[in-house]
Amino acid sequence: MANENQWSRVNRNSNTYDSYPATEPPKTPRPPKKNGNESGGPRKPKKKRHWFLMIFLWLLVLGIIAVMSGVALFITYANDAPNITESKLASENSSAILDDQGKNIWSLSTVERDYATTNEIPKMLKQSVVATEDRRFYKHNGVDPIRIMGAAVANFRGSSLGMQGGSTLTQQLVKLSVFSTSTADQTVERKAQEAWLAMRVEKNFTKDEILTFYMNKVYMGHGVSGMKTAATYFYGKPLKELALPQLALLAGMPQSPTNYDPYLKDNSAAKKRRDTVLQSMVKYGAITENQANQAIKVPVSDGLQDLTAKTQLANNNRKVVDGYVQSVLSEANSLGYDVTKSGLKIYTSMDSNLQQSLYDNANGNTVNFPAEDTQIGATMADPKTGRVVAQLGGRNLNILQGTNHAKLSNRSGGSSVKPLLDYGPAIEYLNWPTYRTVEDKKYTLPGMNSTISNWDGKYMNNITMRSALTQSRNTPALRTLEEVGGTNAAKFVNSLGIPTSEVPGGTAAIGIDVSTEQEAGAYGAISNGGTYYKPTYITKVVTPDGTTHNYSATGKRVIKSSTAFMLTDMMKGVIKPNATAAEAVIPGLHQAGKSGLVGYDPSAGQPDRAIMDSWFTGYTKSYVLSVWTGYDQPNEPGKYIPWTSQDLPSQFYQKVMSYAMQNKPNTDWEKPDTVTPKVRGNIVEYEVKDEKWSNGGLPLVNSIPQSGETPAEANISGSAAVGSTTGNN
Known part of the structure; x- marks a missing residue:
């Protein structure tokens, strides 16, 4: 029998009590701790420590899973990375623009690159590049976690001394060699592949070799790639003969060759960048503070050669495509590409033969321009896609990448906008037929005392909309807009x-x-039956890694097919013998269009009937061509187009379109089912089928050609006015 002094403990394995004999005295129990209670009491369990431990363990597990997943993902991306070879690392990093046949029409580098060997690059230049771009270059294996964190902190504090990210020099070299610099391509996958390839490059090449690849590949501006070539082109000296301030300037330019161009009239950005490089060299230990201060005092233009002759020689072949290239570069930028930092192949819609035709007719003797500085802008597109096939930015160019007159949108289009702003909306929203009556009478601007008249100061009373449009009468257009309403017109x-x-x-x-680009797009929609395509230039871009990005043309129906057809039918009458745009006539060709003239206010002091801006936009089913002529300083004395030269744009159009349509089908526009023909006054007029419309209480008039009309246009009060037509055949 168990002794009364037995005590029990829990058996952890059986959950039962084990008995011990009295000969083993029990241990004296400890008195309970007083939890703020003088009388003592039971101790409370510490659950918080338990939960902290559990949370830590879960975070540890999740962290391990995340790391393992990241490693697996990195390996997957790395396996898909493109090949990188020595030839790619050493190749010239020049973007190119190609025409619709794949022919190179423009390259980033216009100056032949002179490749520098490692021994030709001064130690000071290497130090300046490393100090600015990658201070830990000689310590990492291609990827630098410390740099990544340091760059993030420095950029946050605004003290990065030019460091814009965590990419090492080796990663930058990889990006320039096989990847696009498009912001759209900076994905996690691309970053992983870039890091993997950087480590491979570091494994196979020495640090000096990597630096040499980099300094031969970077773009330096002015069509120059590579720092050795830049030294000769800018300073007329080899790299080893350049002074510290000059080396620092070259080292800092690749980050943004355009902004840091020392040849700019305001070269303060170039100086600031050079001085940043010098300060980075001090921090790196390559030069002393005193050396940096002495170099900072040197003008950034010190030693630079005059590039006028060199630039002229390099640019002679570029003048033909200058305007078009400007538009391509702008579009590439909007798509996220930096053509100065990546070897892109940009394929375009440019027809080189049509581009040459634009250039030759603007700079030759086929069109009688009144002066050497009379300017022109022209855009030619495919109305079925909106693809711009040719564009001319100006004539008698002295510099490249200057004013692109084809895209200037600060000059009035005069009467060339009447189909778009007045008569098009009248058909679209009010269902006006082509024979709808409009008043050609004296017009006073609402709320004002000033009046608008036609070029001849005369009025034709009641005429049809067709006559008002083809003869470009002003007062009927004003009254039409009034009835249409500003909201509808704007829409x-x-x-x-x-x-x-x-x-x-x-x-x-x-x-x-x-602008001519805008009118080409708008009239293109009329030509194709009502679908608007934004004018575009690029069809595809191939990045250095071989990836192709295609850019298709997308259109949207914006006006009814009935509106487009009726406008076209009326504007056929503009291009007739003895009509407004008689100079645009191409015998037998189905075409339509509208001219426009913009004159001067009497207070401008210009001669009577002097013209500020002259326009013509015409089209077939294959092409639309919009042309502007005028002067860059139209308000200066003598800078005007004389009345006798008002047809410059239509002359130009006739030459180019005649050439363009040689091998194109000459097809007419088909009447849609929503339009009904109606013969009035021996002219086939058209109305929107089964739609009601108002004649505004005016009597209907027949579309009988007016007698005694003058086949010319003029502009009073800042826009185009009249002309005559024989009607529609």
Whole structure:
């Protein structure tokens, strides 16, 4: 029998009590701790420590899973990385623009590169590049975690001394050699592949070799690639003969060759960048503070050669495509590409033969321009896709990448906008037929005492919309816009790619600011039956790693097919013998279009009937061509187009379109089912089928050609006015 002094403990394995004999005295129990209670009491369990431990263990597990997943993902991305070879690392990093046949029409580098060997590169230049771009270059194996964290902190504090990210020099070399610098391509996959390839490059090449690859590949501006070539081109000296300030300038330029161009009139950005490089060299220990201060005092232009002759020679072959290339570069930038930092192949819609035709007719003797500085802008596109096939930015160019007159949108289009702002909306929203009556009578601007008249100061009373459009009468256009309403007019013209800052009204009916590119897009929509395609240039881009990015043309129906057809039918009458654009006539060709003239206010002091801007936009089913002529300083004395030269744009159009349509089908526009023909006055007019419309209480008139009309246009009060037509055949 168990002794009374037995005590029990829990058996951890059986959950039962084990008995011990009294000969083994029990241990004296410890008195309970007083938890703030003088009388003592039971101790409370510490659950918080338990939960902290559990959370830590879960975070540890999740961290291990995340690391393992990251490693697996990195390995997957690395396996898909493109090949990188010595030839790619040493190749010239030049982007190129190609025409629709794949022919190279423009290259980033216009100066032949002179490759520098490792021994030709001064130690000071190597130190300046490393100090600025990758201070730990000689300590990492291609990827630098410390640099990544340091760059993030420095950029956050605004003290990065030019470091813009965590990429090492080796990673930058890889990016320049096989990857695109497009912001859209900076994905996790691409970053992983870039890091993997950087480590491979570090394994197979020495640090000096990597630096040599980098300094021969970077773009330096002015069509120059490589620092050795830049030294000769900018300073006329080999690298080893350059002074510290000059070496520092070269080291800092690759980050942004355009902004840090020392040849700019305002070269303060170049100086600031050079001085940043010098300060980085001090921090790196390559030079002393005193050396940096002495170099900072040297003008950034010190030692630079005059590039005028060199630039002229390099640019002679570029003048033909200059305007088009400007538009391509702008579009590439909007798509996220930096053509100065990646060897891109940019394929375009440019037809080199049509581009040459634009250039030759603007700079030759086929069109009688009144002066050497009379300027021109022209855009030619495919109306079925919006693809720009040719564009001319100007004539008699002295510099490249200057003003692209084809895209200037601060000059009034005069009467060339009447189909877009007045008569197009009238058909679209009010269902006006081509024979709808409009008044050609004296017009006073609402709320004002000033009046708008036609070029001849005369009025034709009641005429048809067809006659008002083809003869470009001003007062009927003003009254039409009044009936259409500014809101509808703005809606219509905006849908055709021409923005308006406010709801059109008043004199907007006879002229708003527009560019040839915009008119080419708008008239293209009329030509194709009502679908608007934004004018575009690039069809595809191939990045250095061989990836192809395709850019298809996408359109949107914005106007009815009935509106497009009726506008085209009326504008056929503009291009007729003895009509407004008689100079644009191409015998037998199915075409339509509209001219426009912008004159001067009497207070401008220009001669009577002097013209500020002259326009013509015409089209077939294959092409649309919009042309502007004028002067860069139209308000200076003598800078005007004389009345006798008003047809410059239509002359130019006739030459180019005649050439362009030689091998194209000459097809007419087909009447859609939504349009009904109606013969009035021996002219086939058209109306929107089964739609009601109002004649505004005016009597209907027949479309009988007016007698005694003058086949010319003029502009009073800042827009185009009249002409004559024989009607529609």
